[in-house]
Amino acid sequence: MSRPYTIVVRLEFIYIAGFFRGWIKMPYKSLAEAIAKLEAERRPYAVATVVRVSGSSLGKPGFKMVVDDRGEIVYGTLGGVCPEGPIISIALECIREEEPRLVKVHLESTEEAVKGMATSGSRDEIFVETFCGGTMEIFVDPITPARRLFIIGQGGKDDVEEALVRFGKILGFEVWVIDPMPMLEAEPDKLISDIDFDLSKLDIGPRDCVVVLTKGERDVKVLEAISDKTPIYLGLMASRKRALRNLELLRERGVPEEFIARISTPAGIDIGAKMPAEIALSIMAEAVARIRGVPVARKAETAAQPQTTQEARTSISLRGLSCDVPAATLKDKG
Numbered sequence: 001m002s003r004p005y006t007i008v009v010r011l012e013f014i015y016i017a018g019f020f021r022g023w024i025k026m027p028y029k030s031l032a033e034a035i036a037k038l039e040a041e042r043r044p045y046a047v048a049t050v051v052r053v054s055g056s057s058l059g060k061p062g063f064k065m066v067v068d069d070r071g072e073i074v075y076g077t078l079g080g081v082c083p084e085g086p087i088i089s090i091a092l093e094c095i096r097e098e099e100p101r102l103v104k105v106h107l108e109s110t111e112e113a114v115k116g117m118a119t120s121g122s123r124d125e126i127f128v129e130t131f132c133g134g135t136m137e138i139f140v141d142p143i144t145p146a147r148r149l150f151i152i153g154q155g156g157k158d159d160v161e162e163a164l165v166r167f168g169k170i171l172g173f174e175v176w177v178i179d180p181m182p183m184l185e186a187e188p189d190k191l192i193s194d195i196d197f198d199l200s201k202l203d204i205g206p207r208d209c210v211v212v213l214t215k216g217e218r219d220v221k222v223l224e225a226i227s228d229k230t231p232i233y234l235g236l237m238a239s240r241k242r243a244l245r246n247l248e249l250l251r252e253r254g255v256p257e258e259f260i261a262r263i264s265t266p267a268g269i270d271i272g273a274k275m276p277a278e279i280a281l282s283i284m285a286e287a288v289a290r291i292r293g294v295p296v297a298r299k300a301e302t303a304a305q306p307q308t309t310q311e312a313r314t315s316i317s318l319r320g321l322s323c324d325v326p327a328a329t330l331k332d333k334g
Contacts, residue, residue, distance in 0.1 A: 034066050045066055046067050046142045048087050049139050050079070050137070052136070054134060055135055063079055083107070095142045100139065103138050104124060106128065148209070151176065152213065165184060179191075180195045207232055210226065211267060211283055216242055227250075227256065235264045237266065238266055246265070267299070
C-alpha cells in the first residue's frame with residue numbers, strides 16, 4: 001500500500017525541485033535582461049507563457065520561460081520539469097519554423113497519458129506522465145532577428161544592385177552592401193565601401209542571404225573569402241559559361257565541395273527576366289523560396305520542355321518568313 005504513495009512523493013519532489021531550479025540556475029535576473037542579451041547577440045529564442053491552467057499545477061497563468069536556440073532555459077519557469085521538458089522541444093520547432101503555437105500540456109497518470117497519446121491526433125497536445133492531474137495551455141512565441149541580405153558589388157552604377165537593395169528592404173531584410181565604389185539611390189542599412197575590406201570578417205550566419213555581383217573579375221576571390229560561411233542562400237550573378245568556369249577555379253583552389261554545391265549560379269529562378277529589376281526579383285524570389293523550403297526551377301537547372309503531340313507544329317520557312325501550320329491539319333489534308 002505504501003509503494004504508490006512513495007512514488008507520488010518522489011514525483012512531487014522532482015516536480016517541486018524543477019520549479020525551484022528555474023529560479024536558482026537562471027543566468028539572468030530579469031526577463032528584460034535575458035531578452036536584451038539574446039537580441040544583442042542576434043540569437044533566435046522563444047518565450048513560453050502559461051495562459052490558462054485547469055486542475056492541479058504549480059505553474060500559473062503568467063509564468064514565463066525563455067528558451068534560446070540551443071534549447072537552454074535562460075530565464076524563468078513554467079512550474080517544473082514536467083511541462084518544461086516537452087516545451088523546450090516545441091520552442092525549438094517554433095524557432096525553426098518561425099511560427100507561434102498554442103500548446104496544451106496534460107499532466108496525467110500513466111494510463112491516461114498513454115490513452116491520450118494514442119487517441120490525440122494533434123501536434124499541439126502533449127501528455128506527460130505525472131500525478132498532477134492538471135492541464136496547462138502554453139503559448140510559445142518565437143523571436144528571430146531580421147535576416148540579413150549581403151550584397152557584394154563590383155563598384156559603379158549597377159541597376160540590379162539598386163533593385164536588390166529596394167526589394168531586400170521591402171521583404172524585411174537588414175540589407176548590407178559591400179561595394180568599393182557604390183552608386184546607389186536606395187540607402188542600405190549598412191554600407192561598407194573600404195577597397196581592401198576583408199570579406200572573411202563578415203558575420204554571415206545560417207539565416208542570412210548573400211548575392212555576389214562582382215561580374216567576373218573578383219567572383220572567385222570573393223567566393224573563396226566567404227567559403228567558411230553557411231548562408232541559407234548564396235547567389236552568384238553570372239552567365240552559364242562564366243558560372244561553370246568559376247566553379248572549376250574554386251575546385252582548383254581547394255574550396256570545399258560542400259560550399260560549392262551551395263552556390264546558386266546563374267542566380268535566380270527562371271521567370272524570363274530581362275530588365276535589371278526583373279533579374280533582382282528573380283534572385284530575391286529564389287532566396288525566399290530557399291528560406292521557406294519551397295523547390296523552384298533555378299536558371300541553371302531549367303531545361304526546354306518537350307512538346308506534346310497536340311503542340312507539335314510543322315514550320316515552313318520561305319526567305320526568312322515563317323508560317324506555322326498544325327501538324328494534325330497537314331495530316332488530314334495529306
